[in-house]
Amino acid sequence: MRVICVDIHREKEALSDILISSDDENDIFIDRRPRVIKERINYFETLDDLDFIMRFRLSKNSVEELLLEIEHDLQQATQRNHAIQHRIQLLLTLRYYATGSFLISAGDFSGVSKTSTHRIAHRVTAAIARLARRDIKLPTSAEERAVAQVDFYATARFPRVISALDCTHVKVQSFSGNDAEVFRNRKGYFSINGIILADGGYALKPYLITPIQNLQTPAEILFNESQIRTRKNIERTFGFWKRRFPCLVAGMRFSVSHVLPVIVATAVLHNKARMAAETMPPDDPLLNI
Template sequence: FSTRGLVRFLKRSEKYKKIKNRRPKKIRRRPSYFEEFDNIDFRVRFRLSKKSVTIVLTEIEQEISHKTEQNHAISPMNQLLLTLRFYATGNHLLSVADFSGVSKTSSHRIIHRVTNAIARLRPRYIKFPMLAEEIKREQIKFFDIARFPRVIGCIDYTHIKIQSFGGNDAEYFRNRKGYFSINVQAICNANLEITDIVARWQGSVHDATIFNNSRIRSLFEGGMFENSLLLGDGGYSVRPYFMTPLQNPRTRAEQLYNESHIRTRNTIERVFGIWKRRFPILALGSRFQKVDKVLPIIVATAVLHNIARRAGDPLPADDPTLQLPAPWEDILQNGSIPCRNDRLNNNNMWHVLINDYFQSLL
């Protein structure tokens, strides 16, 4: 052998050894959970009914299907169920992969592919009422809860737990409670559906900052919804279209306003409770290390929540939000609400509601 020939021979020998010692490829059994489980067991494991899963699969099947069925391609149904199992447990990818009979690498690719496909359904399933008929219908539904007039949405914020992304900007995601999160603004309707969601701000950002930079604020201030109202908690500034509770109600009409406000705005509290219990990954925290991998999961689970609500899926078995959560029960009994500032005296809409409408109900 020449020197060059010897080098080639050694390289080929090492390559042959690697090929020879490579672990044999194993095709695992991929269970058909859609057929194996009945409706109850299926819903417990995947947090959605078979009816809702069928709706989602119909919407995204073409997008997540493989171009060919060769090399034991993973079916769209198995991809969807793997992703739902990940949302339902918040587990490590390896656990989800073993549950579905695929490799860890495949589960990682599948989760992001399916999540992005579901998140792209947002314009179809997360819609704020814009037409006059839609606005009127929402106002009637909210009025039926506690007789609060002209309400088309209840707004609040919730922190979605994440792990630190590291780097120089990591501390921006640490919220006032000390853990890392995404601060999510959501608006709901009377059917406990999410009608608007903003999921892009770090956990340290104040709620008012998110609202001031949101599209929904611009639409309200532009007169898009005429005399319609949003209900929020006491941490916001009162605006002609934004009603908050009173800090120290004195008259019977003011107490009635507070009680009606609390019972109506309780819908957004229930939405957060149902949403996080249906998809525990939102409460337990995602382990992905990039923000662009986490945000689609928040939007995708919001879309799935709305699909489940429209399909009539029952509430999670451990959901405690069928009654007013603390501290609302104490608030209704004591008649006072913890607000940061009482800035209501200069709001004409508030005076109209208290002195004209709620006073007439007594």
């Protein structure tokens, strides 16, 4: 048995000739949509700096630098015509992070087919997430620790703090299956709980300071007020992170194995933006964020 693929836009006469000339009465004919090469816009040229940041949440310079870091991981051995440029692949993925919409929307925005869009988004995300060891870390050198301590002290005069610990819910669609309800949080929606000065939900450790329970003295009250105000830094950071990348609040529609790299990748990108002293991008007026 042969499978013969036929372009649905061929003239009927051509299809009839094929049917008549076939010497196998068991041939199966499949109508196949013609391959359409979509226009791939160079947004580096068509968008000014403000519109670019609004739509991709990073500046052009930051995107170019990021591309240099991950380009090796995006290399593919292919001889296909119309291969998708690495720059287009990165912008497609950033557009998804910036919207949290269906991947097909990011693909249409970038001129890429639905099938390629899924493959590209996950490959680029994995490449960015691999930068986490370098871009997500505690202060290590004496100089870095000193800078962190000064910054935290300026918040509420709490001494010798170099980091703050808390967790945040990243919204997802139900993963279905027997364990789906495991991911439903106390607020009623499905989420991944990511842990990034700690609150009372954490045990007191020599390296981790939590609020005092059962306050009795004015000094203890003052201690807790200072601790809580200092801890607010991480809560604000989570807010800025989610504001920069709305995919974290829109409800990702991936499996767990694909959601986790997105969380890590967007954290890497947020840290890069902060290190580059980039301001929070304005909201895209086309999005309800």
